Amino acid sequence: MKHLSQFIFSPIGSKIIMALAGTMIFLFLIGHVLGNLLIFNGSDSLNTYAHWLQNNPLLWVFRLTMLGLLSLHIFIALRLYIQNKYARPISYQVDKDIQLGFSEKTMIVSGLLIFIFIIFHIGHLTLGWLPTTSLAIDNNIKMVNVYENIVNGFQVSWVALFYIVSMLIIGLHLHHSLKSLFQTLGFHNHNLHWLVYRLTPIMIAVLVLAFISIPAAVLMGWIQ
Amino acid sequence: MADYKIKVWRQSPLGIGPGGGEGPGGKEGKFETYTINNIDSDLSFLEMLDILNQQLLQENNIPIAFDHDCREGICGACSLVINGVPHGPESSTTTCQLYMRHFEHNSTIIVEPFRAKAFPVIQDLVVDRSAFDRIMQAGGYISVHTGAATDANTVLIAKQSADDAFTAATCIGCGACVAACKNASAMLFVAAKTSQLGLLPQGQPEKTNRTLKMVQQMQLEGFGNCSNHYECEAACPKNIPASYIAQLNKDFLISSFTNKEFECQNDNCYES
Numbered sequence: 328m329k330h331l332s333q334f335i336f337s338p339i340g341s342k343i344i345m346a347l348a349g350t351m352i353f354l355f356l357i358g359h360v361l362g363n364l365l366i367f368n369g370s371d372s373l374n375t376y377a378h379w380l381q382n383n384p385l386l387w388v389f390r391l392t393m394l395g396l397l398s399l400h401i402f403i404a405l406r407l408y409i410q411n412k413y414a415r416p417i418s419y420q421v422d423k424d425i426q427l428g429f430s431e432k433t434m435i436v437s438g439l440l441i442f443i444f445i446i447f448h449i450g451h452l453t454l455g456w457l458p459t460t461s462l463a464i465d466n467n468i469k470m471v472n473v474y475e476n477i478v479n480g481f482q483v484s485w486v487a488l489f490y491i492v493s494m495l496i497i498g499l500h501l502h503h504s505l506k507s508l509f510q511t512l513g514f515h516n517h518n519l520h521w522l523v524y525r526l527t528p529i530m531i532a533v534l535v536l537a538f539i540s541i542p543a544a545v546l547m548g549w550i551q
Numbered sequence: 552m553a554d555y556k557i558k559v560w561r562q563s564p565l566g567i568g569p570g571g572g573e574g575p576g577g578k579e580g581k582f583e584t585y586t587i588n589n590i591d592s593d594l595s596f597l598e599m600l601d602i603l604n605q606q607l608l609q610e611n612n613i614p615i616a617f618d619h620d621c622r623e624g625i626c627g628a629c630s631l632v633i634n635g636v637p638h639g640p641e642s643s644t645t646t647c648q649l650y651m652r653h654f655e656h657n658s659t660i661i662v663e664p665f666r667a668k669a670f671p672v673i674q675d676l677v678v679d680r681s682a683f684d685r686i687m688q689a690g691g692y693i694s695v696h697t698g699a700a701t702d703a704n705t706v707l708i709a710k711q712s713a714d715d716a717f718t719a720a721t722c723i724g725c726g727a728c729v730a731a732c733k734n735a736s737a738m739l740f741v742a743a744k745t746s747q748l749g750l751l752p753q754g755q756p757e758k759t760n761r762t763l764k765m766v767q768q769m770q771l772e773g774f775g776n777c778s779n780h781y782e783c784e785a786a787c788p789k790n791i792p793a794s795y796i797a798q799l800n801k802d803f804l805i806s807s808f809t810n811k812e813f814e815c816q817n818d819n820c821y822e823s
Contacts (some may be wrong), residue, residue, distance in 0.1 A: 330807060330808060333807065333813075333815065333821075334807040334808070336821050337766060337767070337770070337803070337807070337821055338766065338769070338770050338776045338777075338821065339766060339777075339799070339800055339803040339804070340803070340804075340807060341776075342776060342777070342800075343800070343804060407776045407778075410775060410776060411733070411734035411735070411736075411775040411776055411778070413668060413773070413775075414667060414668050414669070414734055414735040414736070414773060414774055414775030414776075415666050415667055415668065415733075415734070415735040415775065416668055417666055418666065419632060419635060419663055419666055420558075420560075420582065420635075420661055420663055421632075421634055421635030421661050421663070422635055423634065423635030423636050424782070425636060425731060425782050425785035425786055426781060426782065426785045427733070427780050427782055431778070431779070431780050432733075432780075434778070503779070506779070507778075507779040509797070510779050510793070510796065510797045510800070511779065511797075511800055512800065512801070512804075513797050513798065513800040513801025513802075513804060514797065514801075515793075515794045515797030515798075516794065516797075
């Protein structure tokens with residue numbers, strides 16, 4: 328136990344925990360997008376899937392686990408961010424980036440924007456904050472019509488655009504995160520180079536495009 | 552021959568100037584701009600500063616304090632952040648091996664000290680890098696019995712391990728990694744020093760203790776955390792790759808759960 332607490336508060340240990348929490352969230356995103364893509368299979372597929380999820384006895388266990396992982400990820404990120412600011416109290420007159428990329432430089436900003444998006448997303452499609460979504464039971468199908476909620480929701484163009492931009496920001500955040508993951512967990516050698524620098528950008532692009540395809544398809548009128 | 556404007560950080564934290572008065576830049580420090588003319592393009596950056604100091608002395612001013620020793624790029628004494636880059640704009644180069652031909656005639660060159668909480672300014676451009684010494688004292692060594700040196704090749708070492716340990720050992724401890732890192736993290740330095748010993752058989756008995764102690768000392772000194780930006784790798788005059796940081800991360804993870812001897816210096820291991 329003593330070793331665990333020492334590890335958690337160490338500069339490397341806390342990063343490893345943040346990386347593992349982030350990885351779990353990333354794996355959730357893959358599952359989430361696969362479920363979402365059922366929308367292209369018609370309303371019955373998506374609604375049946377959504378109904379199964381909503382009535383699953385493990386739903387709240389899963390939700391609370393995700394909330395815990397997200398809170399842990401954000402808490403450690405902010406703690407490290409503050410520590411890092413203290414480590415250089417006087418900044419440089421000329422602060423030049425030698426090889427620093429946009430994704431690396433904007434991690435804290437993209438992270439905060441994603442957090443705002445998550446709140447909006449839950450409010451929009453789970454809690455029905457906007458008038459376009461209804462949590463009422465659809466009498467025809469005897470369950471909440473998730474398909475209709477999504478289509479109605481994304482027919483409001485600013486909502487669809489907000490989702491699309493947010494997905495791009497998630498892609499930006501993941502671009503640095505996935506590369507970092509291997510480094511933080513100590514896997515960084517020549518054999519893994521192709522995985523880190525070739526495969527992960529493709530994985531991120533596929534994930535982001537899959538998410539974007541839904542609001543884009545509604546906006547274009549392909550899903551009605 | 553070229554002319555330059557040198558905008559340089561002057562600071563006298565000890566407050567000792569001529570006649571016991573306030574030193575150049577005062578305790579808080581500020582930039583001063585000097586003009587220097589007829590500089591030969593084959594002069595090194597430090598030789599240019601020598602000439603500037605000569606000029607200041609002739610004008611009855613206090614010369615600029617800066618660190619230097621071997622001027623051959625191997626001791627790690629020279630520092631300086633030149634136009635926003637530690638050791639200047641040339642890659643794989645220490646400040647002492649940087650030449651004035653890399654700077655345009657009539658340009659303004661901004662010279663700052665390495666900035667980090669763990670590297671406080673002593674005077675002008677000289678910073679106290681003894682935090683690195685304390686990290687080394689925490690575990691950057693191997694304990695061996697004295698006596699005659701053992702025969703060569705008594706302990707067999709794989710070529711790859713020997714090469715990797717040697718690359719890590721080329722770290723001159725200049726602190727450019729800290730200066731370049733957006734978080735003022737010393738991870739590349741600590742990674743190089745732990746890997747240099749940890750990759751060799753002689754470094755194995757103390758490996759886990761060494762890793763934990765050096766990482767703890769790094770944090771206690773007030774260095775930041777690694778964000779995998781790899782600015783350290785880009786600024787390192789000895790081209791030490793950031794993959795050593797991955798090695799350190801792995802060693803730390805294993806050491807944290809296998810070492811039973813490591814004791815924290817205080818109640819909270821990582822906060823002074």
